[in-house]
Amino acid sequence: MSDLDALMKALGESGGDKAILANGEIAHLAVSGHKILSMRDVEGLEVEAKEILQGISAKVTVRAGVKIKNPVRLCFGILHKKGTQKIKVDVKLEKDSSAHFIAHCIFPKAEEVKHIMDAVIDIGENAEMKYSETHYHGLYGGIEVIPKAVVKVGKGGRYLADFTLTTGRVGRLNMDYSVEAGENAVTELTARVFGHADDDIKIKEKVVLSGENSKGLIKTRVALEDDAMAEVTGITEGNAAGSRGHVDCMEIVKDRAVAKAIPIVNVTNSLAKVTHEAAIGSVDKRQLETLMAHGLTPEEATDIIVRGVLK
Amino acid sequence: MSVLEIKNLTYIAGEKRILDGLSLLIGASEIHALLGTNGTGKSTLAYLVMGCEGYRPTSGEIIFKGNVINDLKIHERAGLGITMAWQEPVRFEGISVRDYLTLKTKDADPSLYLEMAGLHPELCLHRMVDKALSGGERKRIELASILALNPKLAILDEPDSGIDMLSTQDIINVITAFKKNGSSVLLITHREEIALMADKASQLCRGKIVCSGSPMEVAQYYKARKCLVCDAEVCVYV
Numbered sequence: 001m002s003d004l005d006a007l008m009k010a011l012g013e014s015g016g017d018k019a020i021l022a023n024g025e026i027a028h029l030a031v032s033g034h035k036i037l038s039m040r041d042v043e044g045l046e047v048e049a050k051e052i053l054q055g056i057s058a059k060v061t062v063r064a065g066v067k068i069k070n071p072v073r074l075c076f077g078i079l080h081k082k083g084t085q086k087i088k089v090d091v092k093l094e095k096d097s098s099a100h101f102i103a104h105c106i107f108p109k110a111e112e113v114k115h116i117m118d119a120v121i122d123i124g125e126n127a128e129m130k131y132s133e134t135h136y137h138g139l140y141g142g143i144e145v146i147p148k149a150v151v152k153v154g155k156g157g158r159y160l161a162d163f164t165l166t167t168g169r170v171g172r173l174n175m176d177y178s179v180e181a182g183e184n185a186v187t188e189l190t191a192r193v194f195g196h197a198d199d200d201i202k203i204k205e206k207v208v209l210s211g212e213n214s215k216g217l218i219k220t221r222v223a224l225e226d227d228a229m230a231e232v233t234g235i236t237e238g239n240a241a242g243s244r245g246h247v248d249c250m251e252i253v254k255d256r257a258v259a260k261a262i263p264i265v266n267v268t269n270s271l272a273k274v275t276h277e278a279a280i281g282s283v284d285k286r287q288l289e290t291l292m293a294h295g296l297t298p299e300e301a302t303d304i305i306v307r308g309v310l311k
Numbered sequence: 312m313s314v315l316e317i318k319n320l321t322y323i324a325g326e327k328r329i330l331d332g333l334s335l336l337i338g339a340s341e342i343h344a345l346l347g348t349n350g351t352g353k354s355t356l357a358y359l360v361m362g363c364e365g366y367r368p369t370s371g372e373i374i375f376k377g378n379v380i381n382d383l384k385i386h387e388r389a390g391l392g393i394t395m396a397w398q399e400p401v402r403f404e405g406i407s408v409r410d411y412l413t414l415k416t417k418d419a420d421p422s423l424y425l426e427m428a429g430l431h432p433e434l435c436l437h438r439m440v441d442k443a444l445s446g447g448e449r450k451r452i453e454l455a456s457i458l459a460l461n462p463k464l465a466i467l468d469e470p471d472s473g474i475d476m477l478s479t480q481d482i483i484n485v486i487t488a489f490k491k492n493g494s495s496v497l498l499i500t501h502r503e504e505i506a507l508m509a510d511k512a513s514q515l516c517r518g519k520i521v522c523s524g525s526p527m528e529v530a531q532y533y534k535a536r537k538c539l540v541c542d543a544e545v546c547v548y549v
Contacts, residue, residue: 221404250404285364286397287403289361289363289385290397290400290401292384292385292386292389293385293386293393293394293395294389294414294415294456294457295389295390295394295414295415295460296386296389296415297386298384301386304406304414305403307405308403308404308406309404309405311404311405311406
């Protein structure tokens with residue numbers, strides 16, 4: 001079996017659609033370890049990717065005014081038990097363009113794997129980028145994931161990012177996203193993570209509302225069981241008139257797990273407003289009782305509540 | 312045989328006697344309205360019958376279809392056919408209305424029950440049972456969800472609170488649907504027009520049933536301030 005076939009097989013097993021690579025209307029980039037296996041552009045979207053000594057370097061550009069119809073598929077994986085994958089990505093959405101990127105990160109056998117993502121994203125005036133990243137890590141927990149993104153959203157632009165790691169073990173996650181929003185820009189960062197065993201989760205997300213009337217939301221949902229640990233830091237700065245930001249963190253804790261939430265809100269302009277809410281604890285008693293009154297056992301009810309929060 | 316029989320039920324929390332030797336019978340397919348001012352123990356009685364955490368009788372018996380259920384947990388009581396709609400239903404992230412209405416009854420048609428509660432299925436089946444719903448919508452969805460369970464006993468804690476006046480008939484329709492389905496209903500309400508649709512009614516004051524009979528009689532008794540327990544200090548209008 002070729003590396004590409006193996007990666008696509010793993011993608012299918014983790015719930016992804018492996019047929020997408022055959023579709024000529026869908027742009028994609030598939031990388032296994034430090035090897036580019038497949039790549040396709042579509043009109044208005046250019047992908048320049050190359051293998052470098054330290055990993056993969058990719059430059060993605062969406063040309064001005066182009067709205068990419070189908071989501072761009074990114075597939076990153078290491079199918080062996082050991083390995084390192086380092087990916088450096090520069091994404092630029094030019095003025096009035098839009099694109100949706102769906103990334104699958106697959107490490108099904110990870111026992112000693114490191115995945116490092118370093119992204120710089122520049123969203124032009126009135127451009128919109130959606131980025132959905134879903135991880136599948138297998139059951140061994142021997143993985144370290146270090147995603148870092150620095151994002152700049154131009155006037156009237158939108159950046160909506162969604163990070164999901166709810167299947168398999170997390171291992172060690174050290175996420176660091178930072179977004180600066182310009183005038184009338186909108187940004188939403190959502191992260192959902194389910195930690196088990198001795199998983200160690202650190203999530204740091206920062207939104208700087210530097211443009212007038214810019215808006216930002218940081219929403220984090222973490223569920224922990226066994227001996228897992230999580231520290232979630234959500235930072236929002238309101239630095240311009242009319243800017244509005246909100247930090248919303250919920251962590252559900254079971255067993256011996258330990259959770260910490262650090263919402264930080266800074267306002268340097270009297271016409272800005274930033275709010276935050278954080279809730280950490282076991283499953284809500286009233287929610288549990290309501291579902292039990294519907295006939296579910298405590299275990300079934302807890303499972304539904306946790307899955308709902310992570311959905 | 313009665314579906315629910317409460318015998319000499321006392322519940323003391325800390326040093327406060329919230330229910331004091333309360334006895335009540337609810338028959339098959341009977342809607343039994345429970346009236347009383349705020350703080351008289353109506354919701355506490357509901358929690359005790361449902362078996363909520365921290366609510367176990369200090370003394371007395373809760374008998375469901377001939378069996379004492381004092382020590383059963385909520386889901387065990389639900390398994391027998393008891394369910395409850397809380398006065399302020401909780402919200403759930405990530406659970407759609409469709410999924411919520413079919414949690415335990417996968418084959419049920421959720422649209423049917425939403426329509427009974429005065430909701431348009433096409434407008435709400437795909438929505439989440441979360442903070443985006445209005446209080447009235449959430450309330451109706453809760454009623455629809457327990458209607459879908461086809462319970463033997465439904466405890467409805469103020470199903471009319473938070474519902475606009477024009478929609479009161481929708482709530483009456485739902486309660487009527489329980490009866491048509493053969494369910495018994497313990498109906499806690501402050502609204503006379505809702506209470507009057509019941510088969511029987513009781514008035515609760517200071518943890519005791521002070522009057523039982525037809526809804527009209529009990530409502531009149533209540534409104535005439537005839538309560539002998541509190542000497543009309545507590546019992547004012549419904």
